[in-house]
Amino acid sequence: MEDVDMALMEYMRCQGKSYNDISERLQTAYPNNHGFSARSVRWYCVLHGISKMSDSEVNDIIGDAVQEVGCIYGRRMMKGYLESKSILVGESKVSISLQRVPPNHYASRRSRTMDRTNPRPYFA
Structure with a gap:
């Protein structure tokens, strides 16, 4: 090589x-x-470090997608949304880009994770 x-x-x-x-x-x-x-x-x-899309291109795509769907989508939903538009981006790139592009939305999603946890602890 x-x-x-x-x-x-x-x-x-x-x-x-x-x-x-x-x-x-x-x-x-x-x-x-x-x-x-x-x-x-x-x-x-x-x-x-050779990839199909540069980080700035991914950031632009994610930024446009966030404006279209709002700040609710996380990495997996955003990856699926992009795939539905025939844009293939890896999940890790989506995650990193979601942290960079709208940082305030990222912080709000992270703070809402407690809303999705089980309020009753499991005991075996």
């Missing part, structure tokens, strides 16, 4: 190529080299 230009990997990921697509292209471009499996490509991207 050291022979591959990092700019090429970033370009392919930003174009929306999957790890399998990138792996196939690298295997045809470098037929004598090994280590271009989809898993190796994924590990390389994680190691170098």
Whole structure:
């Protein structure tokens, strides 16, 4: 993987190529080299911080979604809402972005978690 230009990997990921697509292209471009499996490509991207969307793009998407649905949605509901609009973002990125974009809404959601707990403790 050291022979591959990092700019090429970033370009392919930003174009929306999957790890399998990138792996196939690298295997045809470098037929004598090994280590271009989809898993190796994924590990390389994680190691170098290469993703399809930048954090600022995710923040913009989350900000627009919060304006549409309000501040009630947490990370799982927001992830599902974005998937319903054909926007695929990881749950951890959604969580981090929800903390950054509307910080006051994040604080209010965290303070309401006690409302959803069982008022009667369970004893076995």
